[in-house]
Amino acid sequence: MAKPKAKSLPIKARRDLPPFDRAEFEKRAERARAKMTEAKLDGMLITTEHNVEYLSGFTTQFAWNTPTRPWYFVLPREGKPFGVIPEIGITNWQATSWVPDLLTWPSPRPENEGLDLLQKVIGGVKSKFGRFGVELGPESRLGMPVADMLRLRDMIRPFELVDCFHVTRALRLVKSPAEIERIRRMCQIACDSFDNMGALLRPGDTERDLVRKFQSDMLLRGADKTPYTSIGSGAGGYDSIIMGPTNRKFRKGDIFLIDTGGRYAGYFCDFDRNYAVARKPSDDARRIHELLYKATDAGIKAARPGSDAADVFDAQAKVLTDAGIVLGNVGRFGHGLGKVLTEPPSNMPGDSTLLEVGTVLTIEPSAMYGDGKILVHEENIVVTETGGKLLTRRCPREIPVLDF
Amino acid sequence: MAKPKAKSLPIKARRDLPPFDRAEFEKRAERARAKMTEAKLDGMLITTEHNVEYLSGFTTQFAWNTPTRPWYFVLPREGKPFGVIPEIGITNWQATSWVPDLLTWPSPRPENEGLDLLQKVIGGVKSKFGRFGVELGPESRLGMPVADMLRLRDMIRPFELVDCFHVTRALRLVKSPAEIERIRRMCQIACDSFDNMGALLRPGDTERDLVRKFQSDMLLRGADKTPYTSIGSGAGGYDSIIMGPTNRKFRKGDIFLIDTGGRYAGYFCDFDRNYAVARKPSDDARRIHELLYKATDAGIKAARPGSDAADVFDAQAKVLTDAGIVLGNVGRFGHGLGKVLTEPPSNMPGDSTLLEVGTVLTIEPSAMYGDGKILVHEENIVVTETGGKLLTRRCPREIPVLDF
Numbered sequence: 157m158a159k160p161k162a163k164s165l166p167i168k169a170r171r172d173l174p175p176f177d178r179a180e181f182e183k184r185a186e187r188a189r190a191k192m193t194e195a196k197l198d199g200m201l202i203t204t205e206h207n208v209e210y211l212s213g214f215t216t217q218f219a220w221n222t223p224t225r226p227w228y229f230v231l232p233r234e235g236k237p238f239g240v241i242p243e244i245g246i247t248n249w250q251a252t253s254w255v256p257d258l259l260t261w262p263s264p265r266p267e268n269e270g271l272d273l274l275q276k277v278i279g280g281v282k283s284k285f286g287r288f289g290v291e292l293g294p295e296s297r298l299g300m301p302v303a304d305m306l307r308l309r310d311m312i313r314p315f316e317l318v319d320c321f322h323v324t325r326a327l328r329l330v331k332s333p334a335e336i337e338r339i340r341r342m343c344q345i346a347c348d349s350f351d352n353m354g355a356l357l358r359p360g361d362t363e364r365d366l367v368r369k370f371q372s373d374m375l376l377r378g379a380d381k382t383p384y385t386s387i388g389s390g391a392g393g394y395d396s397i398i399m400g401p402t403n404r405k406f407r408k409g410d411i412f413l414i415d416t417g418g419r420y421a422g423y424f425c426d427f428d429r430n431y432a433v434a435r436k437p438s439d440d441a442r443r444i445h446e447l448l449y450k451a452t453d454a455g456i457k458a459a460r461p462g463s464d465a466a467d468v469f470d471a472q473a474k475v476l477t478d479a480g481i482v483l484g485n486v487g488r489f490g491h492g493l494g495k496v497l498t499e500p501p502s503n504m505p506g507d508s509t510l511l512e513v514g515t516v517l518t519i520e521p522s523a524m525y526g527d528g529k530i531l532v533h534e535e536n537i538v539v540t541e542t543g544g545k546l547l548t549r550r551c552p553r554e555i556p557v558l559d560f
Numbered sequence: 561m562a563k564p565k566a567k568s569l570p571i572k573a574r575r576d577l578p579p580f581d582r583a584e585f586e587k588r589a590e591r592a593r594a595k596m597t598e599a600k601l602d603g604m605l606i607t608t609e610h611n612v613e614y615l616s617g618f619t620t621q622f623a624w625n626t627p628t629r630p631w632y633f634v635l636p637r638e639g640k641p642f643g644v645i646p647e648i649g650i651t652n653w654q655a656t657s658w659v660p661d662l663l664t665w666p667s668p669r670p671e672n673e674g675l676d677l678l679q680k681v682i683g684g685v686k687s688k689f690g691r692f693g694v695e696l697g698p699e700s701r702l703g704m705p706v707a708d709m710l711r712l713r714d715m716i717r718p719f720e721l722v723d724c725f726h727v728t729r730a731l732r733l734v735k736s737p738a739e740i741e742r743i744r745r746m747c748q749i750a751c752d753s754f755d756n757m758g759a760l761l762r763p764g765d766t767e768r769d770l771v772r773k774f775q776s777d778m779l780l781r782g783a784d785k786t787p788y789t790s791i792g793s794g795a796g797g798y799d800s801i802i803m804g805p806t807n808r809k810f811r812k813g814d815i816f817l818i819d820t821g822g823r824y825a826g827y828f829c830d831f832d833r834n835y836a837v838a839r840k841p842s843d844d845a846r847r848i849h850e851l852l853y854k855a856t857d858a859g860i861k862a863a864r865p866g867s868d869a870a871d872v873f874d875a876q877a878k879v880l881t882d883a884g885i886v887l888g889n890v891g892r893f894g895h896g897l898g899k900v901l902t903e904p905p906s907n908m909p910g911d912s913t914l915l916e917v918g919t920v921l922t923i924e925p926s927a928m929y930g931d932g933k934i935l936v937h938e939e940n941i942v943v944t945e946t947g948g949k950l951l952t953r954r955c956p957r958e959i960p961v962l963d964f
Contacts, residue, residue, distance in 0.1 A: 172768055172807050218802035221788040221821060222902035223699050224895065244890055247800035262891050264906045266698040292707040294670040297627050302706055303696040303723060319707060364576055364784065371785075372776040380768065380805075381775075383787065384625040396651035398622035401784075403576050417625060486648055487666050491628065498626035502668045 162354030162559060170345075170378045173338065173421055180334055181213050181254045184327070185231065191323045192233045192289070199232035199281045200289040200320045201274065201308075203299030206495035207291065207324045209422055212239060215252040219245065225263040226300035228274060229255075232281040240273045271304060275311045288312060289320020295500060296321040325500050329492065330514040335423060336538050336547070339494065339516055342379065342420035343427070343536050343547040349373040350414070350429045354558045357433070363387045363401035367414070374418045384417030384426070384497055393441055393529035397428070397486070397522065408434040408560055411441060413532065417497040424497050426518050427534040427548050434560035444481065444525045445555050448533040451475040452551075455489065455503070455519035456537055459544035465501035465509045465517075472503070472521040484522025484530050493518050493536055515539040516547070566758030566963060574749075574782045577742065577825060584738055585617050585658045588731070589635065595727045596637045596693070603636035603685045604693040604724045605678065605712075607703030610899035611695065611728045613826055616643060619656040623649065629667040630704035632678060633659075636685040644677045675708060679715045692716060693724020699904060700725040729904050733896065734918040739827060740942050740951070743898065743920055746783065746824035747831070747940050747951040753777040754818070754833045758962045761837070767791045767805035771818070778822045788821030788830075788901055797845055797933035801832070801890070801926065812838040812964055815845060817936065821901040828901050830922050831938040831952050838964035848885065848929045849959050852937040855879040856955075859893065859907070859923035860941055863948035869905035869913045869921075876907070876925040888926025888934050897922050897940060919943040920951070 188211060192200065202208050205220040212229045219227040219241075228240040237255050242263035249258055259273045278288060290305065291298055296319075298305060309317040331339070349370055356369045371382035387401045388394030389412035397415060406412070415428035430445065437445070451472040458471035472489045483489075488507075492499035493516045501509035503517065511517070517539065522532035533551060537544035592615060596604065606612050609624040616633045623631040623645075632644040641659050646667035653662055663677045682692060694709065695702055700723075702709060713721040735743070753774055760773045775786035791805045792798030793816035801819060810816070819832035834849065841849070855876040862875035876893045892911075896903035897920045905913035907921065915921070921943065926936035937955060941948040 172766065174807070216802060217788050217790055223701050223900065224902045224906070242891070244802060248803040251800075251803065251806070264891055264908065269698075292705060294673075294705055294707075295627050296705045296707075298702055298706050301696060301698055301700045301725075302702050302709065303698075303700075305706065321705075362576065368779040368782070368784070372779040375772045375776040375779070378772070380772070381787070383785070384621050386621055396655075398620065398648060399652040399655065402655070403578070487646070487668055496627065498628045502628070504668065 164355040165348060165352040167377055168348070173341070176213065176334055178254050180332060184211060185237070188231060188323070188327055189233050191326055195320070195323050196285040197233060197287050197289040197320055197323065198283050198285050198315070199230060199278065200323065201278065202229040202231065202291065203227070204291055204297060205299070210328060210495055212237070212255050213253045214239065214249055215422065216245065216248050226269050226304070228270060230274070230277050234282050238277045240270050240277060269304060271308055271311060274308055278312045278315060283315065286314060286316055287318050288315040289323060290317055291321045291324070292319040293321035328494055328499065329509070330512050331494060331516050331538070332514070335494065336514070336516065338421045338423040339425065339536065340547045342418050342423055342425040345374055345377045345379050345420065346416055346418050346425045346427065347549045348377050353431055357406065357558055357560065359560055360405065362403050362405050363389055364403060366406070367401040370414060374416070379418040379420055381419040382416070383419060386415045388413045392438055393526060393531065395528050395530060397530060397532050406433055406560070411437055411555065415534065422495055424493060424495070425536055425548070426493050426497050427536050428532060429551055430531065430555045432555045432557045434557065436557055437555050440525055441531065442554065444523050444531045447476060447479050447481060448521050448523060448531060449553055451521035452519050452533045452535055455521065456535065456544040456546070459511060459517055459519070459537055459539050461511055461513050461539055461541065463511050465503045465507040465511070466505050468503040468517065468519070469505060472519065476521060476523055482524040484524060484532060486522050489522070490518040490520035492516065511539045513539055513541055519544070568759040569752060569756040571781055572752070574745070577745070580617065580738055582658050584736060588615060589641065592635060592727070592731055593637050595730055599724070599727050600689040601637060601691050601693040601724055601727065602687050602689050602719070603634060603682065604727065605682065606633040606635065606695065607631070608695055608701060609703070614732060614899055616641065616659050617657045618643065618653055619826065620649065620652050630673050630708070632674060634678070634681050638686050642681045644674050644681060673708060675712055675715060678712055682716045682719060687719065690718060690720055691722050692719040693727060694721055695725045695728070696723040697725035732898055732903065733913070734916050735898060735920050735942070736918070739898065740918070740920065742825045742827040743829065743940065744951045746822050746827055746829040749778055749781045749783050749824065750820055750822050750829045750831065751953045752781050757835055761810065761962055761964065763964055764809065766807050766809050767793055768807060770810070771805040774818060778820070783822040783824055785823040786820070787823060790819045792817045796842055797930060797935065799932050799934060801934060801936050810837055810964070815841055815959065819938065826899055828897060828899070829940055829952070830897050830901050831940050832936060833955055834935065834959050836959050836961045838961065840961055841959050844929055845935065846958065848927050848935045851880055851883050851885060852925050852927060852935060853957055855925035856923050856937045856939055859925065860939065860948040860950070863915060863921055863923070863941055863943050865915055865917050865943055865945065867915050869907045869911040869915070870909050872921065872923070873907040873909060876923065880925060880927055886928040888928060888936060890926050894922040894924035896920065915943045917943055917945060923948070
């Protein structure tokens with residue numbers, strides 16, 4: 157294989173951040189309890205990776221990669237929280253969670269995966285409202301079999317089982333400084349890997365080859381995981397931003413995009429970059445790229461405390477529609493970001509979620525052009541008193557042309 | 561940093577396998593329909609990555625990394641299957657699925673994420689049994705918000721919504737030759753990375769550093785993703801097999817394990833390897849390692865068509881209990897493997913799942929020893945007419961001692 161002409165970007169030594177301190181979790185629990193009171197919940201049964209990790213600190217790859225065993229965290233509005241987990245996780249729980257109280261069972265045990273323990277723990281919770289929360293609402297996925305959840309519903313009566321996803325959503329909408337530090341770290345790692353693209357791409361590469369090298373590069377620069385790396389490539393442009401990688405080989409004249417959600421210490425980045433292979437892009441592509449750059453600027457500026465997610469959409473869309481451009485088919489121009497690749501809110505008409513200091517967003521305008529092509533930009537920001545502040549380094553003003 | 565003494569294992573060029581052909585999917589659909597008839601289901605609503613990909617061919621990272629939008633596949637017992645997906649996925653669906661019929665909606669739209677389309681599609685399915693399947697049972701996770709599933713349940717009456725996870729489980733228990741080829745590929749890639757461990761580990765490394773390098777190594781050798789890589793390390797041995805990586809630094813005299821679920825073309829490997837750092841392990845650790853090696857042999861031999869998963873457990877356990885060893889706290893000695901890191905069955909007492917030619921299993925005996933330490937072996941096999949056949953290369957008979 158021919159060597160690339162670009163020199164590889166040296167790897168900066170980055171020391172890993174220490175785990176969150178206890179005060180971080182105590183503050184989260186305190187906020188959660190206040191929101192539970194507002195929502196008239198006596199407690200929450202939490203079953204998903206992001207919410208268990210957020211509230212209990214329990215950090216594991218195992219629990220969320222194997223659906224054989226469910227893992228539960230119970231946070232009452234008053235009284236002690238409990239981990240309710242398979243026996244195999246005791247050491248892991250004790251090493252990572254701030255919560256000392258733990259009930260375990262020998263799993264797998266399909267006929268009773270900890271339901272009796274949950275019944276006992278929830279039965280001991282003080283009932284003021286008669287309502288217990290579980291993750292059921294929009295954008296949620298339940299981390300246990302639904303059939304077991306329905307059995308449990310009957311076992312914990314007179315508690316009524318209701319949605320609590322709107323509570324955890326509101327809770328996680330505002331990130332702490334320690335959380336923002338982790339998201340910024342991941343953004344900077346991915347920026348370095350994007351800057352290294354010229355050294356990664358080689359003649360003969362397929363999309364899959366390049367995506368593997370790109371993911372590998374992010375890991376060696378300090379990412380923990382690379383769950384999401386989509387790619388679109390094609391002669392003069394691409395037609396999907398969520399696909400691939402495929403076995404398609406790169407050619408001169410291609411334009412491609414990589415969009416990546418890398419993960420560091422439990423937090424995601426989510427942004428993309430565009431590249432041209434060996435040839436200057438068409439005037440059309442360059443014009444759209446410039447308009448998207450300006451739309452992104454407008455979105456960043458609009459992300460102020462007190463504005464809502466729809467305002468952030470409007471600011472971006474105005475730049476494009478004023479220029480007579482057809483908006484991309486993504487359905488929104490960015491979204492929340494944090495422990496999940498895409499979190500509420502959605503920057504789209506009708507989303508009236510108010511932005512607060514500490515809200516982390518992607519700014520992601522997209523446009524259709526040419527013969528069914530799409531082009532998209534994306535940056536990650538945090539809302540501050542004075543407006544949106546970049547966590548990524550701003551993308552190049554013009555599409556970089558890579559040697560090939 | 562000091563250079564490692566071991567030379568890096570060269571990267572073999574492996575050409576990526578082409579996507580499955582249409583016949584593979586038609587056969588899957590045919591088998592699915594036969595099992596639906598047995599289970600008295602008129603159709604299945606499928607919402608999870610592994611089952612959507614298995615039955616429709618639709619391949620995407622996007623859909624399963626962002627919970628904002630649900631993605632559905634409807635397979636009736638009689639009549640045409642339908643994809644029901646967000647508009648943003650049209651290109652991706654058409655490029656990867658064998659199913660031409662597609663309904664889409666502009667998502668995000670939290671108040672109606674495709675439910676009206678599902679109502680229409682399911683309403684058009686011929687009702688013989690009055691029962692429609694959805695993924696609810698043991699080991700399942702539903703790929704849509706539960707609140708939406710409960711709304712849909714009312715919208716599709718008189719169809720009754722019942723569990724179909726036992727159907728997809730039975731379906732995927734037997735792998736096709738093309739599926740086995742993918743699992744074997746992933747196993748061989750991970751074997752190469754394990755063989756390269758001596759070149760990866762360097763003085764000063766933390767667990768996180770080594771796990772990043774190991775994941776990066778698997779990617780560069782052809783893995784698509786590295787979702788699961790746990791590590792246990794400690795002076796003379798480790799006490800958890802599902803934890804980490806942590807910020808702990810390696811020291812001379814450590815024994816460590818890496819257990820990995822890498823993914824290639826939608827299929828997992830799942831196995832581990834043990835290493836000693838700079839010093840020969842204790843007699844105790846070496847004795848346990850040898851017994852686990854023998855237990856693994858016994859498990860491989862026991863994995864015959866017509867045996868059940870409990871037999872595979874018994875064969876392994878006998879080797880250990882005959883030697884007076886306390887069994888590990890994992891709850892089982894291996895499990896099914898394929899599109900998910902852990903699939904049914906469980907090699908444990910009471911699991912009477914019959915093994916068939918084409919069943920892929922992990923053989924995974926573990927033992928407790930010393931002061932709360934655990935040691936575990938793992939290999940991946942496929943059941944053939946003549947017994948278990950390795951997909952991995954057998955682990956070294958003695959724990960390798962790495963230079964440091």
